[in-house]
């Protein structure tokens with residue numbers, strides 16, 4: 001039987017007052033370059049998932065988030081090349097600062113239904129549907 005290590009990743013759907021969600025574009029030189037994704041990253045040893053998410057959002061977007069404002073929404077479980085991805089998605093609607101694409105090639109705000117038209121990693125497809133179910137499905141709202 002083959003086994004692959006589990007890669008624990010946390011990601012955030014930042015939701016603004018208009019119900020739009022922030023996505024960012026993976027930069028050149030990284031795996032899956034050019035794809036749009038939710039900000040986040042790997043949970044380091046000894047970190048709680050929420051602490052990892054708070055750290056990643058500060059590093060990637062320059063915003064401050066309280067761990068208690070990270071609300072679990074759903075998760076994805078998917079095979080990657082050399083690992084098995086377990087991706088925990090949170091929604092966050094309170095933060096301090098203005099998100100900026102510090103590490104990403106770009107960032108954009110979209111209504112959840114409009115995310116269906118973006119090139120995203122395969123694991124994100126069911127995550128988008130969970131967001132549509134939670135936040136509504138009008139792409140123009």
Ligand SMILES: Nc1nc2c([nH]c(=O)n2[C@@H]2O[C@H](COP(=O)(O)OP(=O)(O)OP(=O)(O)O)[C@@H](O)[C@H]2O)c(=O)[nH]1
Pocket residue numbers: 009010011031032036037038039040041042043080085087121122123124
């Ligand atoms: N952040 C994020 N990662 C995702 C998403 N979907 C998805 O499959 N992933 C995968 O989850 C893993 C996260 O790795 P990462 O490279 O963003 O994490 P990191 O910032 O800690 O990476 P690094 O320290 O190696 O630079 C990658 O394999 C990435 O492709 C998503 O929506 N957001």
